[in-house]
Amino acid sequence: MDIRRLELLRELAERGSVTAVAQATHRTASAVSQQLKLLEREAGIPLTERRGRGLVLTGAGRALARTAQDVATAISRAEAAWEDFTSQPRGEVTLTTFPTGGEMLLPGLLSRLREVPGLELRCTDQDPLLPDFADLAADHDVVLADAPGVLPSWRERGLAVVELMREQLDIALPEGHPLGERHELGPADVIDETWIGVPAGFPYDRILTRMEAITGRPANVAQRFLDNSIIESVVAAGHGIAILPRYTTRDRENGLITRPIVGVRSERVIWAILRPDRAERPSVRLVVEALRAEAAEFVRLHEEPGRGTRT
Numbered sequence: 001m002d003i004r005r006l007e008l009l010r011e012l013a014e015r016g017s018v019t020a021v022a023q024a025t026h027r028t029a030s031a032v033s034q035q036l037k038l039l040e041r042e043a044g045i046p047l048t049e050r051r052g053r054g055l056v057l058t059g060a061g062r063a064l065a066r067t068a069q070d071v072a073t074a075i076s077r078a079e080a081a082w083e084d085f086t087s088q089p090r091g092e093v094t095l096t097t098f099p100t101g102g103e104m105l106l107p108g109l110l111s112r113l114r115e116v117p118g119l120e121l122r123c124t125d126q127d128p129l130l131p132d133f134a135d136l137a138a139d140h141d142v143v144l145a146d147a148p149g150v151l152p153s154w155r156e157r158g159l160a161v162v163e164l165m166r167e168q169l170d171i172a173l174p175e176g177h178p179l180g181e182r183h184e185l186g187p188a189d190v191i192d193e194t195w196i197g198v199p200a201g202f203p204y205d206r207i208l209t210r211m212e213a214i215t216g217r218p219a220n221v222a223q224r225f226l227d228n229s230i231i232e233s234v235v236a237a238g239h240g241i242a243i244l245p246r247y248t249t250r251d252r253e254n255g256l257i258t259r260p261i262v263g264v265r266s267e268r269v270i271w272a273i274l275r276p277d278r279a280e281r282p283s284v285r286l287v288v289e290a291l292r293a294e295a296a297e298f299v300r301l302h303e304e305p306g307r308g309t310r311t
Contacts, residue, residue: 001039001042001043002038002039002042003071003075004035005035005036005038005039005042006039006064006067006068006071006072007068007072008021008025008032008035008036008039009036009039009047009057009061009064009065009068010065010068010069010072011024011025011138012032012036012048012055012057012061012065013057013061013062013065013066013068014138014157015138017054017055018032018033018036018054018055024138024139033055036048036055043060043064045060046058046060046061047060047061047064048061066158069158069275069276069277072275072276072277073276073277073280075277076276076277076278076279076280076281077280079280079281080280080281080282080285083281083282089116089118089119089281089282089283089285089286090117090118090119090283091118091119091120091281091283092120092121092122093119093120093121093122093141093142093281093283093284093287094122094123094124094139094140094141094142095121095122095123095124095140095141095142095143095144095287096123096124096125096126096136096140096142096143096144097123097124097125097126097143097144098125098126098133098144098145098146099125100146100228100245100248101144101145101146101270102123102125102144103248104165104167104247104248104270104295104298105144105164105270105291105294105295105298106123108294108297108298109121109287109290109291109294110123112290112293112294113286113287113290116286119283119286121287124140132151132153133145133147133273134151134153134154134157134159134273137157137159137273137274137275138275141274141278141281141284141287142272142273142274142278142284142287142288142291143272143273143274144164144270144271144272144291145270145271145272145273146203146268146269146270146271147203147268147269147271148203148206148268148269149269150271154273158276159273159274159275159276160273160274160275160276160279161271161272161273162271162272162273162288162291162292163269163270163271164270164271164272164291164292164295165269165270165295165296165298165299166267166268166269166270166299167245167246167247167267167268167269167270167299168245168246168260168261168266168267169204169207169243169244169245169246169261169266169267169268170243170244170245170246170249170258170259170260170261170266171185171190171241171242171243171258171259171260171261172231172232172235172241172242172243172244172249172256172257172258173235173241173256173257173258173259174235174236174237174238174241174255174256174257175236175255175256175257177241177257179193179241179259180257180259182259183259183260184259184260184261184262185259185260185261185262186261186262186263186264187210187211187214187215187263187264188214188215188263190211190241191211191212191215191217191219192217192220193220193240193241194220194222194239194240194241195208195219195220195221195222195240195241195242196221196222196223196224196225196231196234196235196239196240196241196242197219197221197223197224197225197242197243198224198225198226198231198243199224199226200224203268204242204243204244207243207261207264207265207266208221208243210264210265211264214263214264222239222240223239223240228244228245228248228249229250231244232244232249232250232256235256236255236256237255243261243266244258245268246258246302247298247302270295272288272291274288
């Protein structure tokens with residue numbers, strides 16, 4: 001079978017429609033459909049079927065799409081081995097991130113890679129309201145994601161997953177709040193406070209939900225915001241307390257104090273996720289290695305003695 005046609009089948013599995021495949025591969029929809037028909041002829045079995053106005057994969061098509069991913073990975077691995085033999089990592093690598101992940105890691109990452117000859121790192125940020133950051137792996141070499149663990153959709157897509165760092169979440173209080181006299185705070189200490197929350201279902205909100213389950217009392221969430229800087233400002237003005245990430249909360253700058261949470265798991269995990277074939281490219285491997293080094297250094301600098309509890 002033609003490898004390029006296998007790749008189109010894989011793209012159809014990833015993107016869900018011939019139109020999306022055509023846009024991503026700079027072809028017309030009719031050209032994509034024609035290539036898929038030729039692949040069916042080569043395979044000797046139906047790979048797609050008509051559903052409404054579009055095409056969907058048959059069971060055989062889904063199985064062959066998984067094989068196409070293995071083929072793409074093997075080709076990338078072979079190309080990477082040859083590149084390693086003949087040259088240094090080079091070319092453009094695209095990375096996209098959620099805002100606070102970029103705030104923590106991108107400045108140092110760009111500094112680490114600035115002097116690598118022939119390597120261009122292009123970075124963008126994305127709306128954290130996206131239902132699944134894995135959707136971005138089709139269009140970016142490296143995707144930074146915030147999730148409590150490896151999500152089922154990542155496994156289903158066969159994505160390469162690299163854990164970069166873990167960040168504790170703290171209780172943010174306005175300066176002068178009575179709870180600021182304590183060194184750490186548990187669910188029973190804070191559940192009856194007025195809360196400034198995040199959209200329902202977000203990781204920080206799930207921690208508050210666990211506090212409700214532990215104490216058996218509902219939390220009074222007065223306001224909900226997506227932007228952490230708005231939450232910081234509202235808390236600093238004395239309108240409630242909040243759960244915020246330790247490393248990017250500007251407590252010393254805007255009238256906040258933060259205290260560690262005890263009695264409930266309160267951390268978030270930052271991941272790099274990417275297609276397995278792209279993970280074999282030397283330039284992408286170099287970026288991921290630099291990300292891991294930058295994350296380790298960032299955590300080390302921010303977990304020095306005295307920094308866990310801020311005043």
